[in-house]
Amino acid sequence: MKKWSLAFVLMIGISQLISGQGTNTLTKKEKKKGWELLFDGETTKGWHTFKQSGVGEAWKVSDGALYLDVSQMRGRGDIVTDREFGDFHMTFDWKIAPKANSGVIFLVQERVSDRATWHTGPEYQLIDNVNYPGKLDPRQMSASLYDLIACPVEFVKPAGEWNTGAIKLEKGKLQLFVNGKLAVTTLLWDENWDRLVAGSKFIKEKDFAKSRRGKIAIQDHGGMVWMRNMKIKSL
Secondary structure (H helix, E strand, C coil): CCCCCCHHHHHHHHHHHCCCCCCCCCCHHHHHCCCECCCCCCCCEEEEEEECCCCCCCCECCCCCCCCCCCCCCCCCCCCCCCCCCCCEEEEEEEEEECCEEEEEEEECCCCCCCCHHHHEEEEEECCCCCCCCCCCCHHCCCCCCCCCCCCCCCCCCCCCCEEEEEECCCEEEEEEECCCEEEEECCCCHHHHHHHCCHHHCCCCCCCCCCCCCECCCCCCCEEEEEEEEEECC
């Protein structure tokens, strides 16, 4: 049996982490606690394009990541989970291309009258804070509750690097995390929430964040975004 040096073994381990190998799996402890995978690392099973059947061909899987290929003109659009969630805890790894914009949107509704995912669901913002071609309000930076509450910019790694995000919604209390830090915390559906919405672009959307259950979406905002290690636990 060939003997491997410790340095070589460590190098292989680091290489696997960088390439994403070993992700998109659940430990026995996670399974026991009720965690589930939202992405199996190989297919788009469990997802579909908003208000359509199946996932468009622009959404692809490579090296254990689900990503949007913006060079593909057909099959574009936000994708959403097949299932709905109420109170939940979701974790995910994400990275964004330079100048790109995307987001993870939750409590999304798919009724005939619903025109876009963000018309009904709040958004965990994913964006290139530094190079995005447009002036950004602090509430529009990565890991912010989009257009509602800002995340400290220093919590987020730059475009092209993997970040770890989390969304936790329980009994109206919403928390957003990035790279192990609490980025945003607020209560939904109280008077302060109503004031936040009134001071945002969502004031025009009469059904915004009205439902307490909904689907989770990954936004196609025209820029490349990669997702992996998406896990969820119903609370």
